[in-house]
Amino acid sequence: MATKSRETPTPVEVDSATRERILLEAARLFRHHGYAATTLREVADASGIKAGSIYYHFESKDQILGEVLDKGIQVVTDAVRQRVDALPAGATARQRVAAAIEGHLWGLLHHGDFTSANIRIYGQIPPAAKNRHRKIRRDYADYWDGLLEDALKRGELRSDTSTAMVRLFLIGALNWTVEWYNPQKGAFQDFVKQITAIVFDGTFVHD
């Protein structure tokens, strides 16, 4: 949210309405058609301008891709950190992970075009773009590992698997919900509650 403040616009990246529109439509098209299959003519058309005009706002198609990918991670990490930081000091590990799950799902599902584009495309972009984004992904993974190792130390996390395995499984499972989540089939908070229950306690009953 802070990056969108109107009071202190960065001189490098002024977000004109047209520029934001281009990013939005690009994310939507990248998500549904893929990066290579999306043409700048399509992006321009969806944005209500002509193809040549895009180059007033962006240097290249690759730059648009970079900003779409960035935003896809940013909205998730921001939501997660905000919710975890808002917890009282005495929160249990379970409460902290639950807050992280809710933040992850919120960012993921409320900016679906950016997050789904990120998830779908990341494995298919040129190595140069991948390298730039590896660190930001690594940082987010480290954040989760911290949460999980804390839970392990406190004896709350299961100990017959590694935290890395739990993290990979969990984030993968959460990420994929953006491909099938249907907001018309129930409230977001109900969805979060059910996913969290499955993640914590599993799909089968135990006496």
Place this chain on the structure above:
Amino acid sequence: MATKSRETPTPVEVDSATRERILLEAARLFRHHGYAATTLREVADASGIKAGSIYYHFESKDQILGEVLDKGIQVVTDAVRQRVDALPAGATARQRVAAAIEGHLWGLLHHGDFTSANIRIYGQIPPAAKNRHRKIRRDYADYWDGLLEDALKRGELRSDTSTAMVRLFLIGALNWTVEWYNPQKGAFQDFVKQITAIVFDGTFVHD
């Protein structure tokens, strides 16, 4: 396996070594670069032939895509059904789902280029190709729903979520393992055991 029998080659689709090679390299390139970004010149080059020669074996790039997608599902469904069918009649629901999970992971991870290509690009292919593959996906989902509803009836599955939700979460979580599974970090059977434990009983301990 039965579909690969050398004794009864189908007249429509004789699998010459070159044809199989093209499919294999196409799957690998689709997986890592996406469908639109992969050129037939690249596929031909990787297959040790020239671009024009592809058209002796396939009518179009779209046809190659179709066969890659088909195989990506086929290997999984075959492995699942085989393992579930091999169970004794008195098997519990938990045993049946465990067998399905193992089959799914086996097919998924032992044919990673086909299955990952399928998962990654399905959301990005033209509607025509999507429609052809919707039914085969639906059939597989129905199969899982059958397993899960049986488990629910027997009181083994948790009842505070729908079977559809469990199925979507579960298959999504399993599918994404192909993006991070590392066979060098442990035996496949150990991996299956850990994933199954997490799916059944969750990531946190309960007394």
Place this chain on the structure above:
DNA sequence: GTCTATACCTCGATAGAC
């Protein structure tokens, strides 16, 4: 800040020699 026009390139696909 957006337009039109276009340069330059690479793609999928085809034709015909071998």
Place this chain on the structure above:
DNA sequence: GTCTATCGAGGTATAGAC
């Protein structure tokens, strides 16, 4: 069954008028 050569279409990106 594979090759070379090439066609027409459509891509990114640029130039310059407005």
